[in-house]
Amino acid sequence: MSDVKDIASPPVEMRTIDPAALPEAVGALIEGGGRMQMAYALRDGSGALELRYLASGRPREPFLAWRCRPKDPVPSVAAVSPLIGWYEREITDLFGVRFTNQPEPYPLVLHRGAHPLVPPLDPGYPGDTPMAFRETEGAMPETDHPDIQKLPFGPVRADVVESAQFIFLYVGEHILHLQPQLFFKHRGMEKRFEGKPLSHGVILAERVSGVGGVAHALAFCQAVEQAAGCAVPLRARMLRSLLAELERLYNHLHYFGHLADTTTLKVGQAEGKLLEERVKQIGARLTGSRFLRGLLTPGGLRRDLDPGAKMGAELDALRPAIADYLRRLDGTNSYLDRLISTGILSHKVALDQGATGPIERASGIDRDLRRDHPYGGYAELCVTVPVRAEGDAHARARVRMAEIDASLALIERVVRSLPDGPVREACVPRPNTEGLGWAESPRGSLYYAVHIGADGRPSRVKIKSPSYSNWRTFPFTVHDSNLMDYAINEASFGLTVAGCDR
Amino acid sequence: MPAWTLFGLLKGKATTAWPGRDAAGSEEYSGQDGLLGMPRFAPQHCGDGCRMCADACPTDAISVKNDSKGAERLSVDYGRCVVCQLCIEACPKGVARASSDWAFGARNRNDLQFLVGPGGVAGGEKKPTEPRDGFRRSLHIRHVDAGSCNGCESELQALNNPFYNLHRFGVFFTPSPRFADLLLVTGSVTYAMREPLLRTYEAMAEPRWVMACGACAVCGGIAEGGYACGHGLEGVLPVDLYLPGCPPNPAAIIEAVLMFLDRTRQRVKGGRLVE
Numbered sequence: 001m002s003d004v005k006d007i008a009s010p011p012v013e014m015r016t017i018d019p020a021a022l023p024e025a026v027g028a029l030i031e032g033g034g035r036m037q038m039a040y041a042l043r044d045g046s047g048a049l050e051l052r053y054l055a056s057g058r059p060r061e062p063f064l065a066w067r068c069r070p071k072d073p074v075p076s077v078a079a080v081s082p083l084i085g086w087y088e089r090e091i092t093d094l095f096g097v098r099f100t101n102q103p104e105p106y107p108l109v110l111h112r113g114a115h116p117l118v119p120p121l122d123p124g125y126p127g128d129t130p131m132a133f134r135e136t137e138g139a140m141p142e143t144d145h146p147d148i149q150k151l152p153f154g155p156v157r158a159d160v161v162e163s164a165q166f167i168f169l170y171v172g173e174h175i176l177h178l179q180p181q182l183f184f185k186h187r188g189m190e191k192r193f194e195g196k197p198l199s200h201g202v203i204l205a206e207r208v209s210g211v212g213g214v215a216h217a218l219a220f221c222q223a224v225e226q227a228a229g230c231a232v233p234l235r236a237r238m239l240r241s242l243l244a245e246l247e248r249l250y251n252h253l254h255y256f257g258h259l260a261d262t263t264t265l266k267v268g269q270a271e272g273k274l275l276e277e278r279v280k281q282i283g284a285r286l287t288g289s290r291f292l293r294g295l296l297t298p299g300g301l302r303r304d305l306d307p308g309a310k311m312g313a314e315l316d317a318l319r320p321a322i323a324d325y326l327r328r329l330d331g332t333n334s335y336l337d338r339l340i341s342t343g344i345l346s347h348k349v350a351l352d353q354g355a356t357g358p359i360e361r362a363s364g365i366d367r368d369l370r371r372d373h374p375y376g377g378y379a380e381l382c383v384t385v386p387v388r389a390e391g392d393a394h395a396r397a398r399v400r401m402a403e404i405d406a407s408l409a410l411i412e413r414v415v416r417s418l419p420d421g422p423v424r425e426a427c428v429p430r431p432n433t434e435g436l437g438w439a440e441s442p443r444g445s446l447y448y449a450v451h452i453g454a455d456g457r458p459s460r461v462k463i464k465s466p467s468y469s470n471w472r473t474f475p476f477t478v479h480d481s482n483l484m485d486y487a488i489n490e491a492s493f494g495l496t497v498a499g500c501d502r
Numbered sequence: 503m504p505a506w507t508l509f510g511l512l513k514g515k516a517t518t519a520w521p522g523r524d525a526a527g528s529e530e531y532s533g534q535d536g537l538l539g540m541p542r543f544a545p546q547h548c549g550d551g552c553r554m555c556a557d558a559c560p561t562d563a564i565s566v567k568n569d570s571k572g573a574e575r576l577s578v579d580y581g582r583c584v585v586c587q588l589c590i591e592a593c594p595k596g597v598a599r600a601s602s603d604w605a606f607g608a609r610n611r612n613d614l615q616f617l618v619g620p621g622g623v624a625g626g627e628k629k630p631t632e633p634r635d636g637f638r639r640s641l642h643i644r645h646v647d648a649g650s651c652n653g654c655e656s657e658l659q660a661l662n663n664p665f666y667n668l669h670r671f672g673v674f675f676t677p678s679p680r681f682a683d684l685l686l687v688t689g690s691v692t693y694a695m696r697e698p699l700l701r702t703y704e705a706m707a708e709p710r711w712v713m714a715c716g717a718c719a720v721c722g723g724i725a726e727g728g729y730a731c732g733h734g735l736e737g738v739l740p741v742d743l744y745l746p747g748c749p750p751n752p753a754a755i756i757e758a759v760l761m762f763l764d765r766t767r768q769r770v771k772g773g774r775l776v777e
Contacts, residue, residue, distance in 0.1 A: 111694050120729040128727035133693045155698050156646050158677035160658045163647045163695055184694045185649045188730035200560040203586045207724045210653025210749065254656075257663075267510035273663035274516055280660070281533055288538035288600075290751060291653055294587050302591065310536075328509065498652040 011226065011373075012054075012436050017066045019074045022053070025066065026077045026084075029055050034064070035351065036077075039087035040462040041070075041095040042451055043123060045432055049095065052462075053077075053084075054436070054447065059372035063436065073098040083354030086472050094121040109183050109501075112136040121191055138181050140167065147171050155184045162497035170483060178478040182471060185501035193450075193461035198224055198298050198429075201458055205448070206293045208463060209499030211254075214240075214247040215441030216448075216463070216499075217296040222375055223437030223450035224298040228429035234377070236300035236423040241377035242307055242414040243292045244439065245407040250279040251442035252400045252407070253322070255494045256329060259397060262491040263338045271325050278318055286310045299427030307415050315415075319408055326401050339394035343477040343489030346391055355473040356466045357444020358403065359493060361387045362395035369440040376439075381410055393492035400494070431456050441466050443494060465499035516664040521757065521766065532753040533665055539604035540583055540746075541590050543616065545576040547597050558592035560584065561717065561724060578616040580606055580773055581720040584748035605769040607745045607758025614720075614746060616773025637683055638763055640672040643713075644682035644706070648699045649731065650689035653749035654716040658688070660752045673759055679705040684762070687739070688749075690718040690725040691732040703739055713743040713762070715755065720746050 017025060026036060037054040044050050051074065053066040068074075076099040078085035088099045089108035096119040099105075107114070113136030118124045120131065143150070154165035165181035189208050193201050205220035206213035218240055225232060232240075257272025280290040286307060287295055295301050329335055345355060350363035360367060368385040370378040386402030388395040429435070429452045437448040444466030453459030474493050478486065519530040543555075551574065556564040563582035569575045589598045608614055647655060661668040662675075676682050679702045691699065703712070714735045717723035722733040735741050745758040760766045769775050 114693065116729060125729060129729065130693055130732065131729050135697050155695065156679075156702050160645045160655055160675055161647070162650070162652055162655055163698070184698070185647070185689065185692055186694065186730050187649050187690060187692055187725040188728040189725060191728055192725060196560070199558070199588060203560045203584065203588070204724055207584070207651045207653065207748070210651035211656050213653075254659075265506060267506040270510065270664050271513070273660070274665060277533070277660055277663045277665045281535070284534065285536035288536060288587075289585075290537065290657075291749075294538070294585075302587075328506070332506070496652050498650060 011062055012065050013062045014065050014067060017068050019068045019070055022068065023075055023077050023080050027080045030081060036081040036084050038447055038464040039084055039091065040449065041091045041097055042460040045454060047123065049097065052449065070097050073100045075100055076102040078103050082352045083469065083472065095119050106139045109186055111183065112138055120188060140179055141177055143169055148176065164497050173482045173484065175478055175481050175483055175486065178475045180471060180475060182497065183501045185497055187502060189502040190461050190463055193458045195457050197457060202296055208502060209465060209496055210291060211251055211496060212441045212443065212499055214243045214292050215439040215446050218244060218376065219437040219439040219446050219448040220450065221296050221298045221437065223435040223448045224429055225427055226435030226437065227433040227450060227452050228298065228427045230299055230425055230427040232300050233422045233425060235419050235421040238377035238414050238418055239301055239305055239423065240296065241381060242411055243295065244376065245410045246279065246283055247292055248407045248442040249404060250276050250283065252404050253279060255400055259491045260329065260335065262487045263335045265332065265335055268329055275322055275325060282311045282314050300424035304423045307418065312415055315411065322404060326404065330401065336394065338488050339397060339492065340392060342393040342485045343481065343492060344392045345473065345477050349476050350473065353473040353476060354469040356469040358396055358399040359444065359470050359473065361385065362399045363391035364389040369438050369445050373438060377414065381413055393489055396492045429456060443467055443496065444469060463502055465502065467496045467500040470495055471500050517667040517670065518665055520753065534604065534751055534753050537602060537604065537751060538585065538587060538600055539602045540580050540585060540606060541587065541598045542601045542603065543576060543578060544597050547595055548576060549595060554592045554594060555589035555598050558588040560586060560588065564589055578773060579614060580616060581611060581614040581744060581746045582717060583746060584717050584724055603775050604747060604751055604754045605757050605775065606747060607743060607754065607761050608768060608770050609743060611744055613770055614744060614773060638765065641684060641759065641763060642674050642676040642682050643684045643686050644676055644679045644702060645686045646699050646702050648687050648689040648695040649692035650716065650718055654688035657749045657752050657755065661755060666752045666756060668756065671760065680707060682706050684711045684713055686713045686715050687719045687735055688715050690722045690734055691738055692730050696738065711742040712739050713745065714741045715745050716750055717746050717748045720744050723748065
């Protein structure tokens with residue numbers, strides 16, 4: 001094992017582009033097998049607006065980024081790359097930039113009825129003043145047929161779940177259209193980072209999505225490290241990967257408990273939730289936090305860990321229990337019957353709409369940031385990436401099953417081969433620099449773009465969470481399906497709201 | 503299906519006896535080994551003019567103020583603490599120390615304030631104890647996520663896993679606010695969730711109570727203020743039960759709810775755990 005540099009140089013290839021040339025450039029990129037990842041706006045040191053578009057090409061090649069000065073209005077690229085549609089609407093909401101030919105010209109991140117005097121991410125927005133808001137209904141497709149029923153569900157839903165609203169248009173058992181109304185939980189998290197010390201930035205990142213805290217903190221730290229040109233010691237990188245895999249493990253076990261619940265396997269639900277609890281308790285003994293918080297910091301880890309002594313034996317005991325549980329689930333006919341051919345996501349829709357993580361891998365897209373753009377300790381660890389082609393709920397569950405096996409193997413490898421050495425390097429980004437950090441969270445690809453201002457603190461942080469991508473994709477599997485399958489299909493996506501809404 | 507039933511039976515009981523005691527009289531395992539709780543402070547050892555813990559705190563939970571005699575006094579608002587442990591790392595004299603104290607459920611917001619100085623510990627005014635007689639054996643909770651990070655939900659969902667098995671206490675989550683006695687709120691109350699939260703409260707029959715679960719619901723937490731967030735339940739709803747933490751762990755939630763039902767005593771007084 002060699003102490004190679006964490007970040008392959010240069011990780012991002014930057015090009016300046018005229019906004020008018022954007023649709024053509026994006027079209028050419030997609031033609032060549034590339035894919036858009038995200039778009040965002042920022043204000044540079046002089047206060048001028050700038051747009052950024054991030055794309056990925058082939059594995060192990062640098063990311064591609066375009067920057068442009070928007071001339072109001074900017075041509076939309078949503079017709080060429082549909083997944084960018086949401087990003088453009090978000091930029092309109094938060095920065096007031098308008099796009100021409102936007103196929104869905106409605107507010108997204110801010111609800112209709114929110115009336116900030118200036119766009120909320122504008123530097124002129126007055127500090128801690130809440131926006132003026134009057135509840136107003138969102139846009140819906142027009143329906144006038146007397147047989148079509150409208151069922152609004154949420155934002156306060158049954159059971160202990162996150163707040164989001166779902167509006168179904170249906171005839172009998174048949175769902176014609178699903179309109180998720182998200183962003184009830186929009187907390188303006190990206191703006192909270194601005195001007196804060198980097199140590200507080202990590203605490204914030206851990207709390208953007210509570211059950212993805214390690215991935216969020218990791219992507220934030222890696223972005224800062226890139227801006228600072230800091231190389232993280234190998235031991236810290238390996239331990240970071242260990243924490244990320246523990247996070248994947250408890251999330252995936254939770255997923256199976258929930259999936260067993262929706263397919264009415266009560267013992268299967270209880271067993272899945274119990275295994276999740278045991279992994280959380282192992283995490284608490286190792287790190288002091290059930291969500292593995294409070295360890296990551298730009299430059300490495302806040303303190304060293306001893307995974308061999310603190311969790312080796314317990315995890316060994318857990319391994320056969322997990323294997324037994326998953327084998328039983330996948331041998332239960334009533335469970336398989338409800339999953340197979342439910343909520344099919346085609347390869348093309350997955351690609352166009354930006355599905356990520358286990359969702360895209362279950363629809364035949366072979367991508368995983370841990371393998372394609374290695375970070376942390378993954379360059380040394382050899383990640384196996386399960387892929388399936390069916391695109392149904394069962395494929396999504398099978399991908400996660402295989403990922404649990406892979407995670408357990410990765411954890412074992414880290415514990416066995418953990419090198420000695422320091423776990424922290426000094427990491428001070430120079431003023432007016434920027435960095436891009438990424439991580440393959442349990443739910444898929446996660447990006448943090450961190451821009452450092454003149455004071456050495458973040459001046460703009462853009463967060464692309466995996467659920468933001470997958471929530472956009474999800475309704476495509478619900479239109480024209482039936483109400484009985486809905487809960488199972490939603491569970492098979494394993495979505496969270498907090499990361500999407502931010 | 504019968505195979506699953508058999509599998510479940512063969513596994514035996516997974517539920518902890520906590521908060522009960524074993525035969526030897528010591529407390530059963532609560533499942534929170536190794537967990538870091540709220541930091542403890544021994545301010546008599548503070549250096550003059552030292553503000554390092556206060557500067558390290560991301561939520562302004564720690565402040566150093568001058569008292570009437572001009573001397574600097576450390577005060578800590580545990581309602582604001584997100585348990586990030588940064589103050590402990592920042593303290594040059596070991597005044598701030600890590601602890602495993604997480605049983606911070608309180609009826610009174612003042613009981614979460616750790617103040618030092620003449621007058622000492624301030625417990626604040628006691629709220630009159632409301633009659634809860636009918637609810638000692640059973641409680642129905644309606645949860646509303648008013649803008650959380652999903653950490654609190656993850657721990658609330660854990661309450662019904664076989665290890666904690668909340669049902670054994672006669673405490674249930676109910677889908678309808680009409681059946682609920684206690685409104686359990688998580689999150690910092692975003693502009694879009696304020697109305698749905700208030701409507702849920704209004705749909706509850708009296709007597710009804712409100713619990714602020716997690717630092718976000720207590721005061722806004724890490725997301726407080728800004729263009730989209732408020733200060734948790736402050737100024738939104740009357741709160742009967744505060745439980746800080748980020749997120750509070752399942753055992754802390756159970757303790758707080760049992761305390762609310764007068765089935766166990768409140769452990770935190772004036773920002774200190776009393777044995």
